[in-house]
Every structure is written in structure tokens, then in C-alpha cells.
Amino acid sequence: MTERFDVVVVGAGPAGSMAALTLARAGRSVCLLERGPFPGSKNLYGGVIYGRVLDEILPRWIDEAPIERWVTRRVTMVLTETQSLAVDFRSSAWGAKPYNGATALRPEFDSWLASEAEKAGAVLVCSTTATGLLLDERGRTTGVRTDRPGGDIEAGVVIACDGVNAFLAKQAGLTSTEDPSHYTLGVKEVLALAPDEIERRFGLEPGEGADFEVIGGTGGIAGGGFLYTNRETVSVGLVLSIEGLSRSETRPEQLLAEFKSHPAIRPLVAGGDVVEYGAHLIPEAGLAMMPRLAGDGILVAGDAAGMCLAAGIWLEGVNFAMASGAAAGEAAAEALERGDTSAGGLRGYRKRLEANFVLADHRRLKRAPHLVLSDRMQHQYPQLVCNLVEEIFTVRNPSPKQGIVAQARQERRKAGVRLRDLARDGWSAWRTFR
Amino acid sequence: MSRSSESSPVAFEDRMATTEFRIASEPHISVHGDSCRGCTTRACVTACPAKLFVPTSDGGILFNYEQCFECGTCYLVCNTEGAITWAYPEGGAGVVYRRS
Incomplete structure (x- = not known):
């Protein structure tokens, strides 16, 4: 027999659990599908979680979430083969409420978040892989097919939080990108x-x-x-x-x-x-790889929507997943309420993401991934800066010290960095991070 | 001091043995050997973090699906259309990162 829910959420990671939690609280029947034996069992990150987005939705998260340590020291470092240079920032404020970042293990954190969705009334089904979307004759999403015998699940809305490979968004025609x-x-x-x-x-x-x-x-x-x-x-x-x-x-x-x-x-x-x-x-590519966020009967959130911020000094993902999942849940509830789950009826999703940090941060930092992964940023500048600092602090008595500007000029030449490129990258960095 | 503190890394099999894999009854990866024979890049061989792809002496690729991290790197870096078919393993199977 085919099951039917108002919404089926695929993937019980941070995006999926937040979507399911939001919908269950709105009084909707929601099935949260997870292909692993428990939520988080397939999930791996660095990593640090920034939980500010939970303050309103789960006000007791600070005391209840399975946190490993609260981050009070943040080191940003460049390495060459033999050198290292670091900015070492510490804040005791980050070690007290409301805290900033926390380390956590994903199998534990994701299990906890999914259990909050269950408490709100979502039905969590583990060890079940969504093998594809159910589509009607007009290509509208009407549910998912699973690998359980007779395991089709019909739903008014499918929220695809199935992770970075984004198979469901690809099947729905919302993205085709497989650019390595x-x-x-x-x-x-x-x-x-x-x-x-x-x-x-x-x-x-x-x-x-x-x-x-x-x-x-x-x-x-x-x-x-x-x-x-x-x-x-x-x-x-x-x-x-x-x-x-x-x-x-x-x-x-x-x-x-x-x-x-x-x-x-x-x-x-x-x-x-x-x-x-x-x-x-x-x-990694942020806005450049983002799919269309809504189709008829389907929304895409979290890594499946490319909502991971890889912008050099900022590396965030779980917060983007949680916020996009919550926004997808709200938008789906709104669409069901109005009886219009077409792509147009689901446009509240994009509106919500535009009103908060999810799309604003991605727009602001849209040039960052390219800049950060460029050859000069990766190799030439770290070498140049480390060599310069080494020169500045190497005492070459009896020779007197050189001016720092003269040394910088010399190191730039030695590193083979052209002034034109330096100016262009400086301009690009300014435009990216201003 | 333990072995992992030395500059020589742990043996690959020992490294993989730290992670739990529940073996699916059906492979979720398939490789079409004929396409691989003409391949010069062998991108999957270097890039797969689980070392699942091994070149054979006759120019083909031998593969294993059992200890797969399910990342997707292999099919993304493969430049031969249709050489690697890849889907998620059946529910409950595959890699299981531990709750401590």
C-alpha cells in the first residue's frame, strides 16, 4: 500500500531535520527519510557548528545538543613546506553563553536534531534509500520511490535534503551541474x-x-x-x-x-x-552551483542546494543547512495551507532565504570560492608572505636591517608575482570581502 | 609512542579498518571495463579516498564497492561518459560513521 504524507523530507541531516521539525510544528504530517541506519551515520564534516539559527526554534539547544567543545580559539594559518604563519585569535566571550561555534560529531548531533523533529511529531524512517522521485504526467513531483518493497510514498511536497550529490534535484531538472x-x-x-x-x-x-x-x-x-x-x-x-x-x-x-x-x-x-x-x-562553488530552489511539488535545501559557504576565512555549512531546511519547511507549510504546491506556490522559500543570511552571505561572497582556490592565493602569496616574515625576523648582523617596504618589493620579485596580478587580486579581494 | 605519530602513515588496510561498513548485497557502483581501456587519466585511481579502483595489467579497472565512503568523487572526476555508474547503496548498508 502506498503511504501518503503532507510532506516527505529526504535526508535526516541538519537541513532535513529542521524542515521536518518546522512542518510537524505547523501540524503537517511529515515523513523524514534517512538512508543510513541512524541520522548522521553517513555524514562527515570538519567541523564546527554555528547554532545561532537554533536560538528561536530550539531555545534550549545550548544545554541539550551533544556539543564536544565550545570554540574559544580560532587560528588561521598559512603553510609552506618549511614555514608557517598564523593569526591566532582567542576570545573568552566565546567560552560563555550564548557562545559562538561548537565542535560536535555529526552522528551524534544529527541524531539529536532528528530526535527533536520526532518529538514535534515527524515520522523518522531510517535504513531507507529514496531511489527517485514520483512524477505525474506533467513532470510534477508527487512523492518518492524508496528501496523498500512497495515503498512508494506520496506527498504534497518533497523536500530534497539528500546531500551534495543532489540526485533528486537532478531528476527534477532543477540542476544538471556535475562540473568537477x-x-x-x-x-x-x-x-x-x-x-x-x-x-x-x-x-x-x-x-x-x-x-x-x-x-x-x-x-x-x-x-x-x-x-x-x-x-x-x-x-x-x-x-x-x-x-x-x-x-x-x-x-x-x-x-x-x-x-x-x-x-x-x-x-x-x-x-x-x-x-x-x-x-x-x-x-564548494556557492552561488555558481546553486540549483533552482523550487519546482512543482519539490524544494531543495542544504548541501543538495550547494548551500555551503567555502569563503576562505569563513567555512560554514551546518548553519546554512539548518536555516534553509527551516525555511523550506515554513514555505511548504504555507503552500499546503493555500493549496498551491506548484513552483510558484512554493516561492516563499526563496523569499525567506533572501531575507536571511543564506542567500545574502552567498551573494556577498560569490567571488570568494574562485579567489580562494586560485593558484596565486594557494601557493605564491603564502610563500611570499612567509619569506617576507622570515626575512624581517632574521638578524643578519653585521649587516643593518633593511626597510620592510624594500624587503617586500624584493620578495615579490623573487616569488615571481607580477604587480599587475597583485593589484588585480587585491582589488578582487576587496570586492569579495568588503 | 604509537605508530601513527611516526612520519610513515598507517597501512591503508588498517586505516580503512577503523571505519564501519555494512556490506550491501548488491554493488552500488559499476564500471564498464571497455571504456576504461582507452582512459589515460585514471582519475578515479588517484582520487577515490577509499582506493576502490585498481588498474589491471591489461589496461582495465578492477573495482570494489564494499568499503565505499559514498562521496561521489569517482563519477565526478571520470571523463569518460558512462564509464562509472554510481548510486547510493540500499538503505541501511554502506558506511556508518560511529556515535561514540
């Missing part, structure tokens, strides 16, 4: 270390966490590295352009081993046994 330059591959090791050892190495108080974002250290492949402290593990990983990776001779786990052995990274991770290894794609 739009994706990066994240590979990550979780290393076991005692909590007090983590606090000693990273200079943290109990319960506090550190977030390290690194440019360079990727063996010449565009991307970057990261380190995040959990309660009793450290997550260390790389984000790699999949085009760069497939052209290279070096495999991801070798690149990660090299990153871990860099003199600036090794002391932080030494002795930590790998307790879990994993990999996941990241939708």
Missing part, C-alpha cells in the same frame, strides 16, 4: 587523545575548543587543511580540489600524512591513534 571544479573532497582522521592532553597541546581550558584553518599543506593541490578539537579526539583533515587531486600522483591519505608531519602540525597530533577515517564531498 565545483566540488572539493574532504578527508578526515579522528585521532584519540586524552582531554587534558588536548587542553595542554592547544592551550585550552576544560570544555573549550580550538579551530585551525590552514591554507597550504596540500601538496600543491588547491584546498586547505583543518584541525578541530573534540572532547577526547582531534579531527585533522584536508579539503582538496577533486580536479587537482585526480591530476596529481599523490593519493589523499598520503597528502594527509604529509600534512600531519609538517613541523607546525605534528606537535598537535603526534601520538594520536586513528580511531576513524572518512571522506565526503563538499559543494
Whole structure:
């Protein structure tokens, strides 16, 4: 027998659970489908969660969500083969309510968020893969097909939160992009270390966490590295352009081993046994890869909609997923109320995203992914800056010190950076981040 | 000191053994060997984080689906139309990241 719900949400990640929660609270029957044995079991990120978007919807999240550590130290670092240079920011304000970022493990966080959707009345169905959309003769989405016997589920609206591969959005004709330059591959090791050892190495108080974002250290492949402290593990990983990776001779786990052995990274991770290894794609291109957000009977949210912010100094995703999921839930409830679930009837989704940070941040930072992954940003500038700082702090007595401007000029020439490119990139960075 | 702190990385099999995979009854990846014989890039061989694609001496590709992270890198980097068919594994199967 075919089941019927007002809405079926595909994927119980942060986008899907927020959509389901919002709809259940609006009194709608909602089925939350998850292909893994439990929510979060397929999900992998760095990572840090910025939970501000939960303040209104789940006001007790700070006390109830399975948080590992509250981030009070944020390090942005550039690496060359032998050098490192970092901006090391600490804030004690981030270590007290309302906090800023938190480290969390996705199998735990996503399970918690899905359980909140269930509490609101959503029906969570795990171990079930949505294999495709049900379409009527006019191409309108009317439900999903699952891999359970007789497992078709009809619904007024399908909300596709099925992750970065976005198979449902592709079937609905909302996107066709499979451009490899739009994706990066994240590979990550979780290393076991005692909590007090983590606090000693990273200079943290109990319960506090550190977030390290690194440019360079990727063996010449565009991307970057990261380190995040959990309660009793450290997550260390790389984000790699999949085009760069497939052209290279070096495999991801070798690149990660090299990153871990860099003199600036090794002391932080030494002795930590790998307790879990994993990999996941990241939708890197932001606005450039965003699908049409609504079709007849279907909305797309989270990674499936490319709503991951990979903008150099800002690397966010779970907050975009949660906010877009909530907006999709509200828009679907509104459309059902009015009895119009066509693409036009669902336009409240885009309106909501335009009114909050989801589309505003992506618009503001639309040039960032390209800029950050450019060859000069990735290789030439880190080398130039590190060499310059090394020159400034190397004492060459009896020679007197040189002027810093003269040294900068010299290093620019040595690095082979043309003034024209420097000016162009400076202008582009200003336009991107102003 | 444990082995992982040394500069030589853990053996690949040991690395993969840290992650749980529930094996599906049917493969979710298929590779069309004939298309691979003409391939010069072998992008999937280098890029697949689970090392599921192995070149054979006769110019083909041998593949395994059992320890797949389900990322999708292989079909995105493959430049031969239709050489790799890839879908999600059946519900409940595949990679399972742990709740601690």
C-alpha cells in the first residue's frame, strides 16, 4: 500500500531535520527519510557548528545538543613546506553563553536534531534509500520511490535534503551541474587523545575548543587543511580540489600524512591513534552551483542546494543547512495551507532565504570560492608572505636591517608575482570581502 | 609512542579498518571495463579516498564497492561518459560513521 504524507523530507541531516521539525510544528504530517541506519551515520564534516539559527526554534539547544567543545580559539594559518604563519585569535566571550561555534560529531548531533523533529511529531524512517522521485504526467513531483518493497510514498511536497550529490534535484531538472571544479573532497582522521592532553597541546581550558584553518599543506593541490578539537579526539583533515587531486600522483591519505608531519602540525597530533577515517564531498562553488530552489511539488535545501559557504576565512555549512531546511519547511507549510504546491506556490522559500543570511552571505561572497582556490592565493602569496616574515625576523648582523617596504618589493620579485596580478587580486579581494 | 605519530602513515588496510561498513548485497557502483581501456587519466585511481579502483595489467579497472565512503568523487572526476555508474547503496548498508 502506498503511504501518503503532507510532506516527505529526504535526508535526516541538519537541513532535513529542521524542515521536518518546522512542518510537524505547523501540524503537517511529515515523513523524514534517512538512508543510513541512524541520522548522521553517513555524514562527515570538519567541523564546527554555528547554532545561532537554533536560538528561536530550539531555545534550549545550548544545554541539550551533544556539543564536544565550545570554540574559544580560532587560528588561521598559512603553510609552506618549511614555514608557517598564523593569526591566532582567542576570545573568552566565546567560552560563555550564548557562545559562538561548537565542535560536535555529526552522528551524534544529527541524531539529536532528528530526535527533536520526532518529538514535534515527524515520522523518522531510517535504513531507507529514496531511489527517485514520483512524477505525474506533467513532470510534477508527487512523492518518492524508496528501496523498500512497495515503498512508494506520496506527498504534497518533497523536500530534497539528500546531500551534495543532489540526485533528486537532478531528476527534477532543477540542476544538471556535475562540473568537477565545483566540488572539493574532504578527508578526515579522528585521532584519540586524552582531554587534558588536548587542553595542554592547544592551550585550552576544560570544555573549550580550538579551530585551525590552514591554507597550504596540500601538496600543491588547491584546498586547505583543518584541525578541530573534540572532547577526547582531534579531527585533522584536508579539503582538496577533486580536479587537482585526480591530476596529481599523490593519493589523499598520503597528502594527509604529509600534512600531519609538517613541523607546525605534528606537535598537535603526534601520538594520536586513528580511531576513524572518512571522506565526503563538499559543494564548494556557492552561488555558481546553486540549483533552482523550487519546482512543482519539490524544494531543495542544504548541501543538495550547494548551500555551503567555502569563503576562505569563513567555512560554514551546518548553519546554512539548518536555516534553509527551516525555511523550506515554513514555505511548504504555507503552500499546503493555500493549496498551491506548484513552483510558484512554493516561492516563499526563496523569499525567506533572501531575507536571511543564506542567500545574502552567498551573494556577498560569490567571488570568494574562485579567489580562494586560485593558484596565486594557494601557493605564491603564502610563500611570499612567509619569506617576507622570515626575512624581517632574521638578524643578519653585521649587516643593518633593511626597510620592510624594500624587503617586500624584493620578495615579490623573487616569488615571481607580477604587480599587475597583485593589484588585480587585491582589488578582487576587496570586492569579495568588503 | 604509537605508530601513527611516526612520519610513515598507517597501512591503508588498517586505516580503512577503523571505519564501519555494512556490506550491501548488491554493488552500488559499476564500471564498464571497455571504456576504461582507452582512459589515460585514471582519475578515479588517484582520487577515490577509499582506493576502490585498481588498474589491471591489461589496461582495465578492477573495482570494489564494499568499503565505499559514498562521496561521489569517482563519477565526478571520470571523463569518460558512462564509464562509472554510481548510486547510493540500499538503505541501511554502506558506511556508518560511529556515535561514540
